[in-house]
Amino acid sequence: MAFSFRGGVSPNPNKNTENCSIDLFPLPKTLCVPVSQHIGKPATACVAVGDTVVKGQLIAVADGNFSANIYSPATAVVSGFETLPLFNGNSCVHILLDVCNEQKPPLTLEPIADFDKDKIFKRVKDAGIVGMGGATFPTHIKLSPQKTVNTLIVNAAECEPYITCDYRVILEHTADVVEGAKLEAAALNVNNILIALTKVIGNDSGITVVRLKTKYPQGSEKQLIYALTRRVVPQGGLPSDIGVVVSNVQTVFAVCRAVRHGEPLVERVTTFSGNAAQNKGNFVVPVGTPVSTIMDFAKVSNAEKVISGGVMMGFALCDFGVTSGKGSSAFLFLTHDEINNSPISACINCGRCHRACPLSLMPMYIDGFAAAGELDAAKKYGALDCFECGCCAYVCPAKRPLVQSIRLAKKLLREKKH
C-alpha cells in the first residue's frame, strides 16, 4: 500500500531527466557566492579582496547558531563584494570570485569514522549543511531538537514535476545516502529510520523503505509525516514536537560526505529541465553559479519562463545574474506551451480548490474576501494557515490566481497586526 494524505493534485510529472545520470557542471569563469543560502542570519564574509582561496576553504562564517558556514566551491581569487538580488527577490552580500585556471586540490576536514553523536553534530554544523529540499533550514538545528525524537524520515518524495536530482542521488549514491541517514539517526539517538520514496529501489537492514503515492505535495514535510506516521504537526510547531525529524535525500548525502570524507557543502546536484533547454540533465553545480552561465550551458532558447525550483512552488526569475545555492533543486526553462497562460475568469464556486487543499482550507472564499478587503473573513477560511503549495490554483477551472490572493491576504493581515 502506498502512503498518502488528504487532498493534493496529480500534475503531469514531466520527469524527462530521470534517466540522465549525474554529470559534473563545468566550473564557471566567475562565481558569485551569496552569504545567505539558508534561513536565518546571513553568514559574515571572512576573506578580503585579492585573497586566493581554494575549494573547501571557509569564506563566510556563520553568524550565531541560526546560520551556516559557507565554503569556496573552487580555487579562485576574491574580486569583490556586492549586494545583489537572490532568486526569491531578497538581496544579500555576494562574494565575487574569479576562478583560477589551475585548480589546487581541495581542502578537507578530518574524516570521522565512528558514530559519535557530538562529533557528527559539530561536523554538520562546521560543514555548513542546510536542508537541501528547498527550505534551507540549518541542519545542525534539526539535529539538536528540544524534544525527544524517535523517527527520522529521509524525504525522497520529490513531488514537484520535472525535478529528478534527488532520485538520481539516491540511485547513484545509495550507500552514501544510507550511511548519511544512519549518521543523522546517531546524532538524534533514533532507531527508526524511514526512507520515503515514490519508487522502491532497494532495502537496507535497520532502515525501512516506504512507498508513497505519487501525488503533489507528497514531499511537504507535514503531509509526509502524516502519511507515514499519522501524526499531525501542530500549527506553528516543528516536526520534533511530535518526535519526528525529516531530512531531504541530498541533505543526508551531504552529511555523509562531510562526516566520512570531510567535504564541506560547496556543490549540489541540480536538475536542468524544460523544453526550452536542449542540454537537460542532473548536474553537480557549485554554489554561486550564475543562472546566465547555466543558461549558456543548457543551450536555452525560446524560454518564456525561467524558474528556480519547481513549477508548483518555485520562483520565476527576471534577473539571470542570480546564482545557484545550497537549496537550488532545479532550474527550469519553460516554453510558452508548458506554462499557465490562461485568462482569469470568474470563480464558479465548484469547490475543487477546497477538495485539493492538503490543509482543508477554503481558497475560493479567501480569494473573494481578500479582494474585497474583508480580512477577518479571509482569516476565518484559513488565509494565515496556507503554506502556498499551489494545489488550489492548479486545479482552478477559472484559472484564478488563488495563491496570490492568499499571499495578499496574509500580507494585509500581518500589516494590520502591527
Add this chain to the structure above:
Amino acid sequence: MTIKVSGSPHITSPLTTRKIMARVCIALIPCVVAAVYLFGIYSLLIIAVSVGFAVLTEYLFNKVTHRPQTVQDLSAVVSGLIFGLSLPVSVPLYLVAVGAVFAILVVKMLFGGIGKNFANPAVTARIFVTLAWASAMGRFVSPLNYQNGFLNEFFKYCGYALTNTGVDAVTVATPLADNTVALLNLFLGNHGGCIGEVCALAIIAGGIYLIATRTIDFKIPLVMLATFALAILVFCGVDKVLPSLLTGAVLFGAFFMATDYSSSPNSFVSIIIYSAGIGLLTAIIRVYGSYPEGVSFSILLMNITAPLLDKFFVPRAFGKVKKSKEAVK
C-alpha cells in the same frame, strides 16, 4: 527574449470552466434524446427555445452593460438545457422563452453572472413559470410515443403487459407517488411528467458520467436520494420508495439541479446538510404539501442556506489545534 514573471504555481490543469459545462451538456444528451423519443419533436423545440433564449439573454446583457462576453463558457447553454428539460410537453413556447430569460437575466446576470447567483437559475425559473402559469405547468402529459413505438414492441417482446395509465387521454392526473405504474415503465420513462425528467435510465446514465468524470460531487445526489428514500420509507412505507424515486424531478434534480456549483455549499458538513435537507424537504412537500412536486422548492430553499452553511461549518485546518483553556489564559 521576453520573459514572464509571476507567482507560483506556474502550471495549471487542463480543466476549464468551458470544459466542465461541455461535460454537463454531454451528460444531458441522453435526457434530450429520451425527451424527443418519448414526447415527440415538439420537446426538441422547447429545449431549443430555452437554450436559445438563455444564451441570447446572456449575450445581450453583456453587450448592453459593456461587460466581457461570457457566453462562450457554455453555462447559459447548461441552464437553458436544464430549464427546458424540466418543463412538461404541454407548455406554450412563449412560456419557455419567458422562463429562460428570467433564469438568465434575473437569477444569474443581475446577481453578477456565473458563479455569483445564489440560486439555481433553471430551478428558480421553473418555480417562476409554475406560479405564473399554474394550469399549463400543472399537467403532466403522458408520452405520446410509447403506444406504437419501439418501447412497446420491446415490452411485448419481453412479455410485459403495459399498464395503460392514460394512453388515450393526452393529459392525466399526476402519477406522482402512484404505485400502480409498473416500475420498469417508470425506469424507462414510460409515464407522464416533464420531458427530461421521466426517463430514469437517461438521467442515471448522465449522472454516472458526471460522477465518473468528477464533474459533480457524488455526495450530493447520494445523500439527497438516500435521505429522500428514507423519509418516504418512514412516511409512506416500503412499497412507495421506488416509485417515488422514479417519478417527478427527484432523480433529475439530484444529478443536475442540486449539484449546481454556485448555489451549493463546499465544506463536507455543509454538503451533507444541504443534500439531506433537499431530500427531506422534497419528501415532506410531496407527502404532506398541496403541491404534487417539491424538488424545485426544496432545492431553492437549500440554495439559500448554502452560504450560511459554509459560514458555520468551516473545516478545521490540518494541524490546527483547538485552543485549550490553558492556552487562553
